Structure formats: structure tokens, C-alpha cells
Amino acid sequence: MRLLVIEDDRDLNRQLVSALEQAGYAVDTAFDGEEGHFLGDTEPYDAIVLDIGLPKKDGISVLEDWRKAGRKTPVLMLTARDRWSDKVQGFDAGADDYVAKPFHMEEVLARLRALVRRAAGHATSELVCGPVRLDTKAGRVVVDGNPIRLTSHEYRLLAYLMHHAGRIVSRTELVEHLYDQDFDRDSNTIEVFVGRLRKKLGVEVLQTIRGLGYLIAPPGEAPPSPAKSSR
Known part of the structure; x- marks a missing residue:
């Protein structure tokens, strides 16, 4: 999962990025509203952390412009504790929380x-696909009741596919959502991690759909048609 943090306080920005990366996310950062607006408008993030009090362009204006342009990325707004009006403005502008x-x-x-x-349509923190269970809260993966140890990159890959289980996910989409903007997108890293992940899981839930991408589905389930899986 790939996130964007827009916060002008550099210490807080650094703390947020550190915590999010430790939790298994790929994170991009911005320190003012103009840069943040551009990144949120051009990159496919899974969620955005947005401060209201930003230089160059305030957070409310940034969010309003995203929503007017049809950007549906979930946004977590950061507000000052004593400014209840900021919260109201944020929700009215399109903040999700x-x-x-x-x-x-x-x-x-x-x-x-x-x-x-919620953006992916899941009601609980545990994602299940056949014998594979992924607890997003604990960052824990279990197969047939046995815990599986994954690297951070392997976990990130599995988490994204599990959030979108039953849909073919292209290599391009995976690269865009699993790595920050400085990642070498011409490398074969995705293929390597898919191979490692498939071996560690040890069950037939991760399929390669030739020419289209990858699919997480219960063992024996046929992949959807290309038309239905297109974005």
C-alpha cells in the first residue's frame, strides 16, 4: 500500500513517515499544499494524510480541488485540537476521517x-482467501493455521492483492501502489517477489494471468474474464 503524507512540520512529517514505513507502507512526502496537491493529483495513492495548515495552499483548498477533479483517494485530515470548525470544513470538503x-x-x-x-470493500481487519488469512492490524499472515514469515516487501505485495482479491491486478498497478516515487519501475522486482511469495504460501491462491497480471483467489477458482477485471 502506498501513502502520501502532506505535513509542513518536518519533525512530525518524519515521525509519520517512519511509523508508516515500519507498518509496511510505501510513503511519499510533501511539505506544502502546492506540492501535495500535485502528487495527489498525479499519483495513485491508497490513502493520504493531509494537514490543514499548509504553506502555499491550505489543506482544505487542496482537498476541495481533488474532489472537484473526481479524485476519490481516502483522506485523513490532521487538525488542531481546539479548532472544531476545521473538522467541519474538512468533512464538507471531502475528508473521510x-x-x-x-x-x-x-x-x-x-x-x-x-x-x-473500507475503500477496498472490506468490513474487518482480517482478510481471508481460502486457507490464507492476513491480519492487517497485527501485520500477521497465517496459512492453514500456521504463521508465515514474510519480508516487508512480500507482505506489502500480499496485502495489496488480498485487499483486491478476485480481481486481476496488473504489474503496473502493483508497482504504482507498492513503491514510492523514487523506485526503479523498470526493474523485475515484482516478478521476483511474486515467486518468493508463492513459494512461502505453499498453496495455489496466487495466480499469474499471462499478459494481464496477478490474481489472488481461492484454490480452484477460475480467473475473471479480462473485461471484468479491467480498471
């Missing part, structure tokens, strides 16, 4: 997990 400063990092992580989960 908010957290007030100062905040506990665990609350931010929990709210982002919920936003990403």
Missing part, C-alpha cells in the same frame, strides 16, 4: 487501516 493534534501514532495507523480497508 480526521485526527486532532497532538495525537497517538497508533490512532493514525488504525484510522488509515480502516480507510484503506
Whole structure:
């Protein structure tokens, strides 16, 4: 999963990025509203953390412009604790949730997990596909009741596919959602991690659909037709 953090306080921005990366996310950053608006308008993020009080362009204006342009990316707004009006403005502008400063990092992580989960149509923190269970809260993967140890990149790949189980996901989409903007998108990293992940899972749930991409589905389930899986 790939996130964008737009926060002009460099210490807080760094703390957020560190916590999110430790939780298994790929993270891009911006320190003002103009840069943040551009990234959110041109890159396919799974969720965005957006501060209201930004230089060059305030967070409310950034969010309003995204929504007017049809951008549906879930947005977690950061607000000052004593400014209830900011929260109202944020929701009216299209925010999906908010957290007030100062905040506990665990609350931010929990709210982002919920936003990403709901955007993908899941009601709980546990994603299930046949014998594979992925707990997004604990960052834990179990196959047939046995815990599986994955690297951060393998976990990120599995999590994205599990969030979109039953749909063919192209290699391009995976690269766009699993790595930050500095990643070498011409490498064969995705193929390598798919091979490693398939071997570690040990069950036939991860399929390669030749010429189209990858699919997580219960063992024996036929892949959808290309027309139905297109974005």
C-alpha cells in the first residue's frame, strides 16, 4: 500500500513517515499544499494524510480541488485540537476521517487501516482467501493455521492483492501502489517477489494471468474474464 503524507512540520512529517514505513507502507512526502496537491493529483495513492495548515495552499483548498477533479483517494485530515470548525470544513470538503493534534501514532495507523480497508470493500481487519488469512492490524499472515514469515516487501505485495482479491491486478498497478516515487519501475522486482511469495504460501491462491497480471483467489477458482477485471 502506498501513502502520501502532506505535513509542513518536518519533525512530525518524519515521525509519520517512519511509523508508516515500519507498518509496511510505501510513503511519499510533501511539505506544502502546492506540492501535495500535485502528487495527489498525479499519483495513485491508497490513502493520504493531509494537514490543514499548509504553506502555499491550505489543506482544505487542496482537498476541495481533488474532489472537484473526481479524485476519490481516502483522506485523513490532521487538525488542531481546539479548532472544531476545521473538522467541519474538512468533512464538507471531502475528508473521510480526521485526527486532532497532538495525537497517538497508533490512532493514525488504525484510522488509515480502516480507510484503506473500507475503500477496498472490506468490513474487518482480517482478510481471508481460502486457507490464507492476513491480519492487517497485527501485520500477521497465517496459512492453514500456521504463521508465515514474510519480508516487508512480500507482505506489502500480499496485502495489496488480498485487499483486491478476485480481481486481476496488473504489474503496473502493483508497482504504482507498492513503491514510492523514487523506485526503479523498470526493474523485475515484482516478478521476483511474486515467486518468493508463492513459494512461502505453499498453496495455489496466487495466480499469474499471462499478459494481464496477478490474481489472488481461492484454490480452484477460475480467473475473471479480462473485461471484468479491467480498471
